[in-house]
Amino acid sequence: MPSVFARLLCRQGYVLVHQGQREIAQRYEVSFRGTVLAHRRYSSSVNDNLIGKQTSRERHGSQKRKAQPHLAREVKISSSNIKFYDIDAIDSSLTPEEWGMMKAQFKHPLDFERKAMERLLRNPSFSVAESLMTYIAEEGRKPRYGVLYSYLAICVKCEMYGEMFKVYAELRRMGKMLDPNLLATLIKGFCGTDRWKESLEFLKVVKVLGKAYSRHYNHIIIAAMEHGEKQLGMSLFEEMMSAGLTPSDECYGAVMRTLSLAEDEDRVYSIFERMRNSVEFPSQSLALHIKEWFEGKKTEKWTGAFTSIHASGHCRVCDARLEGTDLTDEEFQLLHDSVLRRVIHGKDIFRSTTPKELKKFLDFIKDHHDYDVVVDGLNVAYTYGTKQKKYSRTLLKVVEHLVQQLGLRVLVLGRKHMKAGTSAHGAWRRSDMDTIESLVDLFLTDDVSKDDPYLLSATLSCGPHARFISGDFMRDHKALLDQFVQRLFLKWLRGHQMKLLSLSYGAPIFSDVHTFDIVVQQTQNTWHFPYEDGELRQALEGPDKWLCVRRGN
């Protein structure tokens, strides 16, 4: 039964049936490509049919059966029109007449060939592409650049290198060899053949045209490593690294496979160092390459394992303690200065606050800088309490918990309207605010100023032990910092930000801070690599999957 469905719904079967039912034997052949597409169509059309059947049964039971033969005949006649979007499902080559038919129905016939070729590139099938080229040739025209470009890409994807060289010659003849995208495709194609050395020339051209990107280098490096030209490959790899480009996983893998000798170890470690400094996370496949590289070492015995890290910061496999989130004194000072200079001052201090207010804040923090926790009053208040609009109530509960239960010194930052008592529905109660003020210190900025920069600055002023409570990701403030300071900022946020998770029976629950830093890191006998497994993450979260490599068993 499924094969019948496939025959009905797969375009291949569809086309063949239309051709006068000549090739009945081939009719049941369904390739993988066809099957997948047919399956999807099948599922959608089955639903349609069910709905259709139900309605038709309810409304006019037998009438539809009478109408059927007529419908079927109509389909057989009109099945001659293959639509443009059927290109996705076509598996075998089409005749020129069929292409002509398709073109006649296309909205912009002048662009048909290019568009068809681009569509084919999504889900490449060489035989179909070839038949399109034959069609163009039979029409007595020459394929234009747009068509050739996509055709070349299809040839490379399907690894039809003979055809690729032909297209390459044609493109050379046309003098269209100066497109970086085209050159990237050609480099990839040539690196799959014996003529891979010619791709070095392409790379040179790319460099003259502008910047060479990762996709121009990757395949050459892989090919060089495979053909045993270690010197060339490494020089290109270092060129790429110094240009600040990120190699692909395969490229990394090829390089690491080559650098298996003992004297090359330092080079690989420098790659890891670079990952660490730029806070890059290797992908899963690269993590596998790294594991293999460590385990393939001949001088020493290394063991790798995929693991996760305990909340206390200990590896579950080797029980090593990972690096903490503490900054050094210089780094902390640098971060503090940058927040003041870049986030509060910025280009124009009036955009976030006023100089008068800043002076007031600095005077305030000079006298009071011994808080344990700084609370983002508005953020905490708005996290809960929207239902009854008793914002001040939420804040009061959090503050009471922090002060009376935990005995902490607390500073609350907010805006002046919190105390003004002007809000509708009594969302900010005067009495609550008075209680809060009696418990903790309150610093309120103007209603039109930003309070988050002050929150960050106040927490930093209170020293490395102080934490702050806010659900804000601080992305906009992070973006204002320098590249290097951004990493420090992220590290500091992980170690010092707590979020209000819930208020259960009046007792607030906070998220805990991270106890370890999420970067590539090494101890004396171990290496730990956090790796991406393709899952989506929030802005501040790092990956939670780790590769642990340790010396010995």
Add this chain to the structure above:
Amino acid sequence: MLLLSRISRAALGQTARVLNRDYSQHSRPFLLQSHFRHQHQGVSSPSKYGVHLWTRNEPCPQQWTSCVVHRCYSSKSTDGINGSDKMQQTDNTASKDTSSTSNSPSSTSQSDTVPMDETMDNEDVLAPRAPEIFKELSELDSLDLSPEEKEWKRAQLELELMFERFDVEKVTITDRHIEQFMGLQTNKARQKFVDYMIKTEYKKRSFAEKKAAKQQRRKELLEGPAPKSTTFQPMIWGRKMELFYGWNQARNMMFGSDLVFDFSYEDEMQFREKINLCDQLNEALGANRQDTEPFHMHLVNLRHDGQTYKELARSRTDENFADKILGTVTEKSYLDLFPREKLVYLTADSPRELTKFEPDKVYIIGALVDRKLTTNLSYAKVKREGIASAALPLDRYLWWGLGDKVMTLDQMMKIMLALKNTNDFEAALRHVPTRKHHGLRSELAKKQIRPGMGGNKFQHQRRGQRMRYEREERDAFPRVDRRKAKAWFED
């Protein structure tokens, strides 16, 4: 810096390059070939534009090695400021320089990858200029040019190269294009810009086609028999209208109230945003001119050497527009023009609401188009200068839906005109685009509808989103003709 770049441009020549190719050999016919050829021939005689193109039919004034090269480069002064002859000379000398220094190592190493000779041999294939451009690009570093000149030249060559990748018949590259192109850093942005250029080229073409058809029709009408009956109709000349509007505006400049557009945000805007700003401003000025009691317009902080000024001159097709506008165009700030206590800055970030229009106050509107959501720009200015500010009472009168509470210049102008004439916010806020709100609160209250009552406030937007989502889902995969599929199923 600005001056320098200007000089360098003058040295390199303010040129418009017209790339033209014959695609008669190719699959895509030149849509308007005959018409265009005709036009070009007309223009190639000493003409006001100074552009001339050669096509296959015309005798070429130079000696061609083969008749393959169809693109010619001609000097043309885009704005009449810079001498075009000078450009010609510098270009020639530059090309001489390149030919003399062609034995540099980089060019020799790459010469084998560039198939120059092969293309010249083959007559079927059009000769692209790509190898030449490539040669020039690779020799750019060895040329004796200042960094600005090099940057300019590089952008020019790269832009031309972008067109080599497409099959474009004809495109005109002006300095303005190169200037815009220089501002684009990423590949994607450049690609988009080139697409935009091609699009405008096609638009121009269809416009010319329509124009020609119109002229043809007019000619036919004039040549044909006269209409049988004629009716008397008083003619109102455009000039009379101009005069009337002008007098009206002049009178109101003397006795009416003032409105200020503050152009001090030039550094915050991209080129594209500045162009949009000019369009908005022109529309606003037009709306003001046609009102019965127009404002006295002040365009303040408008730098005369800035890009906005240049674009404004371009969009109004008049370099001396500042003298001809009935209004004040000045580089001074509004603080120099008016007493401080009279000023009110209208900005969406202000915590205060505008309650009524006061004719003796001077309302300031920031001339800013921000596509990248920079907040608090104009309010920062208000804070620094310590002047009064106000926001439109949008939430008081409208049930706001989705969208920024930021208005364009022409919307603001219409709102302020209506407000001045009626002092009625409900009348004035009708000029707020309806996509952003659900209607006036008072009108909705009459229909017993109030915010938060039944239904979903965003249901219209949500519905749109859902429909879009469904359409995308559908289009992501080939459509199945349900009827056919069902028929097959039953078969």
